[in-house]
Amino acid sequence: MSSTDSTEIEKSDxxxxxxDSDKSLSDAISKKFSNVEIAYVKPDRxxxxxxxxxxxxxxxxxxxxxxFDHAESVSGVDYPEDKQIxxxxxxxxxxxxxLEKKILALATRTPREDNPNPGNDSTKLPSLRDVFPSxxxxxxxxxxxxxxxxxxxxxxxRLLLPEDWxxxxxxxxxxxxxxx
Amino acid sequence: MSGQVYPKDTKVLPGLQLEKVDxxxxxLNVGPQHPGSxxxxxxxxxxxxxxxxxxxxxxxxxxxxxxxxxxxxxITNIPHLERPVIHDSCNILYPYxxxxxxxxxxxxxxxxxxxRVIAAELNRCVYIQYWLAIYGIFxxxxxxxxxxVGDRELMIDLLDKMTxxxxxxxxxxxxxxxxxxxxxxxxxxxxxxxYFEKRLKEYADVFYDNPILISRTKDTGxxxxxxxxxxxxxxxxxxxxxxxxxxxxxEPYDVYEELDFQTNVLKEGDSYARSKIxxxxxxxxxxxxxxxxxxxxxxxxxxxxxxxxxKAGDTEVYRRVESxxxxxxxxxxxxxxxxxxxxxxxxxxxxxxxAMPHLLTGEKLGNLPPVYWSLNYWPVEADR
Numbered sequence: 354m355s356s357t358d359s360t361e362i363e364k365s366d367x368x369x370x371x372x373d374s375d376k377s378l379s380d381a382i383s384k385k386f387s388n389v390e391i392a393y394v395k396p397d398r399x400x401x402x403x404x405x406x407x408x409x410x411x412x413x414x415x416x417x418x419x420x421f422d423h424a425e426s427v428s429g430v431d432y433p434e435d436k437q438i439x440x441x442x443x444x445x446x447x448x449x450x451x452l453e454k455k456i457l458a459l460a461t462r463t464p465r466e467d468n469p470n471p472g473n474d475s476t477k478l479p480s481l482r483d484v485f486p487s488x489x490x491x492x493x494x495x496x497x498x499x500x501x502x503x504x505x506x507x508x509x510x511r512l513l514l515p516e517d518w519x520x521x522x523x524x525x526x527x528x529x530x531x532x533x
Numbered sequence: 534m535s536g537q538v539y540p541k542d543t544k545v546l547p548g549l550q551l552e553k554v555d556x557x558x559x560x561l562n563v564g565p566q567h568p569g570s571x572x573x574x575x576x577x578x579x580x581x582x583x584x585x586x587x588x589x590x591x592x593x594x595x596x597x598x599x600x601x602x603x604x605x606x607x608i609t610n611i612p613h614l615e616r617p618v619i620h621d622s623c624n625i626l627y628p629y630x631x632x633x634x635x636x637x638x639x640x641x642x643x644x645x646x647x648x649r650v651i652a653a654e655l656n657r658c659v660y661i662q663y664w665l666a667i668y669g670i671f672x673x674x675x676x677x678x679x680x681x682v683g684d685r686e687l688m689i690d691l692l693d694k695m696t697x698x699x700x701x702x703x704x705x706x707x708x709x710x711x712x713x714x715x716x717x718x719x720x721x722x723x724x725x726x727x728y729f730e731k732r733l734k735e736y737a738d739v740f741y742d743n744p745i746l747i748s749r750t751k752d753t754g755x756x757x758x759x760x761x762x763x764x765x766x767x768x769x770x771x772x773x774x775x776x777x778x779x780x781x782x783x784e785p786y787d788v789y790e791e792l793d794f795q796t797n798v799l800k801e802g803d804s805y806a807r808s809k810i811x812x813x814x815x816x817x818x819x820x821x822x823x824x825x826x827x828x829x830x831x832x833x834x835x836x837x838x839x840x841x842x843x844k845a846g847d848t849e850v851y852r853r854v855e856s857x858x859x860x861x862x863x864x865x866x867x868x869x870x871x872x873x874x875x876x877x878x879x880x881x882x883x884x885x886x887x888a889m890p891h892l893l894t895g896e897k898l899g900n901l902p903p904v905y906w907s908l909n910y911w912p913v914e915a916d917r
C-alpha cells in the first residue's frame with residue numbers, strides 16, 4: 354500500500370456553514386458543564402466528549418433541556434494505543450422541529466485491558482438506559498462486541514454472538530480475522 | 534379372573550396418574566426454524582392464551598459485517614455491505630456512499646443523484662412487496678402472497694435493466710452510480726410504474742378493506758406516540774404511531790428536496806396502521822419516480838472517478854437515509870487509512886426490535902404473527 358496510489362484529501366473548513374442553532378446547542382452544553390469538551394460543530398452534527406462520571410448528568414441535561422429524545426445508534430470504537438474504548442451515542446429528536454436534522458454525538462471513554470474479562474474488569478460505563486430507554490439493545494450489543502459492561506443496565510446478556518463464544522470480544526482491534 | 538386384570542392395590546395405571554399442575558406458565562420457542570419467525574427466535578412465556586413475557590433472541594444470521602468492513606478499502610466494501618438486506622440493497626448502500634463522499638469531499642453529478650433516487654425508490658417497492666407477501670401469507674391470505682410476489686417482478690425487471698442484477702445490485706458507489714441507465718429506460722420505467730400503481734390500488738379491495746384482516750389487526754399491538762418516541766422506533770412503526778418523521782423530508786439527501794411527495798402518517802399505532810403505511814409509501818414512491826424521471830438531466834456523467842484506495846483524513850461522519858424499514862444510519866470513523874477504522878451500521882430493524890417485547894407482552898398468542906410482522910422487521914438486517 355504505497356502512498357503514491359492513494360488520494361489525499363484536504364480537510365475542508367466548513368465552519369462557515371455551521372448555523373447559529375448548532376452553535377447555541379454547543380454553547381448551552383459548555384456553559385452548563387465546564388469539563389465537557391466540544392469536539393466539533395459541523396452543519397447539523399455536534400460532538401461532545403465527556404468523562405464517564407459525568408455522562409448521566411450531561412445526557413439528562415441533553416434530554417430535558419435540549420429536547421433530544423432518542424438514540425439513533427451506539428457505536429463502540431477500540432483505541433488500543435490509548436488503552437481506551439470509546440462509546441459514541443448518536444442522539445436525535447423526533448419532537449422538536451428545529452432539531453430534526455441534527456445529530457448530537459455524545460462520546461465517552463473507558464479504560465481498556467489487554468486481557469479482557471468482560472463484566473469483571475475495569476472496562477465499565479454507566480448505562481444510559483434510564484435516560485434514553487432506546488439504548489437498551491444497543492448497549493447489550495456493545496457489551497458483547499467490545500466488552501464494555503454497562504452498570505445499571507439489567508440486561509447485559511449475550512445478544513448476537515453464539516452462546517458458546519469463548520474468544521475475546523470480536524470488535525476489538527486485537528481480534529484478527531483469519532487470512533487478513 | 535377380573536382380580537388378575539384389575540389388582541385391588543393399583544387404582545391408576547402407571548404413567549396415567551394425574552398430577553396437580555401448579556405451574557401455569559409455559560415457555561415456548563417461536564423460531565428459529567419456524568417459518569413464521571424469520572431467522573430469529575422469540576422466547577415467549579404464556580399463561581393460557583396470553584403472552585406474559587417475551588424475549589427476542591436474534592443473532593442466528595450474524596455475519597460480522599462491521600468487522601469485515603475494517604479490513605477492506607472504501608470501494609471493496611461495497612458488495613458485502615448490501616448483504617444484510619439484499620432486496621433493499623440500494624438503500625443500505627446509500628448512507629455508506631453519502632458518508633464516504635462527505636469524507637473524501639466528492640461532489641456527485643446531478644444526473645447521478647436522480648438515478649440514485651429512482652433506484653432507491655424502485656428498491657423500496659421491491660422490499661415492501663416482499664414484506665407484504667410474507668405479511669399476507671402469515672395472516673392466511675394467500676392472494677396477498679401471490680400478488681405482491683408477482684408485481685414485484687415489474688420493479689425487479691427495471692432494476693435488472695438499470696444495474697444488470699436482479700437483487701444484489703452493488704449499484705451505488707461513492708461518487709455516483711456504477712453505470713448509466715440504458716437508452717430506452719425512461720419510457721419503460723414510466724409504463725411499468727404506472728401499471729404497478731394501478732395494481733397497488735387493487736390491493737385495497739382484496740386486502741386492506743378486507744374485514745378479516747381488519748378484525749385481526751385493528752387494535753392489536755397498539756404502540757402509543759409517546760412510547761414510539763421513547764423506544765426510538767423508526768420508519769413505518771414510528772409513522773403509524775402519529776410521528777411525522779421521514780428522513781427524506783427532514784434531512785433531504787441528494788435531490789429529495791426538489792421532488793414532489795408527502796409523508797404518510799397514521800395516528801392509530803396498531804398493527805393495521807403499521808401494515809398500511811408501507812403500502813402508502815409504495816404509492817408515494819411511484820409519484821417520486823415519475824417526478825424524478827421528468828426532472829432528471831437527460832445526459833451527463835454519472836460517476837466521479839476515484840483514484841485507487843482513496844484515503845480520508847482523521848475524521849468521522851454519521852449519515853442516514855430513509856430505507857424501506859426506516860432510518861438507516863452509518864457511522865464511519867476514518868484514521869487516514871484506505872480502510873475505515875470503524876464502521877457502525879445502525880439498522881432500522883435492530884432499532885425496532887425493542888418494540889417487540891413491549892408490544893407482544895399482554896397480547897394473545899394468536900396475535901403474535903400480525904404484530905410481529907407489522908414491525909417490518911428483517912432479521913438478517915438486524916443481525917448484520
